[in-house]
Amino acid sequence: MTRRALVTGAAGFIGSHLVDALLIRGFQVVALDRRNDTDNLADARRYRQFTFAHADLTRDDPGEWVAGCDTVFHFAAPPEDALTDHLTATSRLLDACEAAGVRRFVYASCASVYGTPGPNRETDPLAPTTAHGQAIQISEQLCLCRGIPTGATMSVAALRYGEVYGPRQHPTALIPRIMRAARTKTPIDLYGDAGHRQPLYVSDAVRAALAAATVEVREAAVNVAGSHTVDLDELVAIVRTVTGLPVPVSGDHQRSDHAGTTVDLFNACFLLGFRPRISLPDGLRRYGMVTADPAKRNASRRRRNAPRWG
Structure with a gap:
């Protein structure tokens, strides 16, 4: 019997990669998103078991899309200008899932719920320092309850x-900006980006989501991040090594109150059986190969993704 899954935020960065992975594994996938730009789902549309739902969960009834779903992946990110909408959407989606008898609900939370540098454990107090982090925290608690x-x-x-x-990430994110600075030789201003971080390649992020769909728990929050902790200078140095190009940096990027957020990964290993497979240098190398020449990338993707009827 074909398993059915719903992915919200499906046209986004991580969501679209998750959709692809589910389809490859034989799932019937409903991809739901409020945005009109669905270029990230170009490969997914080649599958017969793929359905796209253009909907806004704050006003559209999600009942028809969750019907028959074994698992729902809620990967829709809170819009910066409408954080309360995310709470409404999450609550309505949870109600629909319970009514439809969904077995497992996987919520994409964020390490920003901690509000402290870390390394943070899942049992540590949550004290987000931004409105975005607060919206994620409240939504996470709505789900876990x-x-x-x-x-x-x-x-x-x-x-x-x-x-x-990884590929499909928004160009204003830190790593795309650094990689672009190396390729274009355009100085990058990294003011406000100082601090430690644990970059995780997107394929590993998807692996964690798939593991979370089957692990034997009633309710659990689990940290998911890369195993390589770096500060900003180390990250830039690795990009230089991987690309063989200088990364021109302008200004004093260390003048920042941002300390970054790192997490403890014991529960990811213990509960999910998850360990990142892609090292930071390897991930940056893969990302650089995909984004260096869009024309070659798209041609390669077309050859690689002939229609697959699963």
Whole structure:
């Protein structure tokens, strides 16, 4: 029997990669997104078991899309200008999932819920320092609460992602900016980006989500991040080594109050059986190969992705 899954935020960075992975594994996938730009789903549209739902969960009834789903992956990120909308959407989606008998709900949370440099453990207090982090924290708690009651039929896993990078990432994110500076020889201003981080390649982020769909838990929050902790100078140095190009940096990037957020990964290994497979240098190398020449990348992708009817 073909398994059915719903992915919200499916046209986004991590969501679109998750859709691709589910389709490759034989799932029937409903990809839901409020945006009109769905270029990231070009490969997914080649599959017969793929359905795209253009919808806004703050006003559209999600009942028809969650019907028959074994797993729902809520990867829609809170819009910066409408954080309360994310809470409304999450609550409505949870209600629909419970009514439809969904077995597992996987929520894409974020390490920003901690609000401290770390390394943070899942049992540490949550004290987000931004409105975005607060919206994620509240939404995460809304999700986890659904798995607590003894008679709950739906279990919940919340993945507190660190800094994820890779193809399809927004160009204003840190690693795309650094890679672009190396290629174009254009100085990059890194003011405000200082601090330690654990970059995680997107394929590993997807692997963690797939593991969270099957792990035996009622409700659990799990840190997911790369195993390589670096500060900003180390990250720039690795980009230089991987690309063989200088990275021109302008200004004093160390003048920042931002200390970064790092996390402890014991539970990711213990509960999910998850360890990152892609090292930071290897991930940056892969990312650089994909983004260096869009024309060659698209031609290669067309050859590689002939229609696959699963």
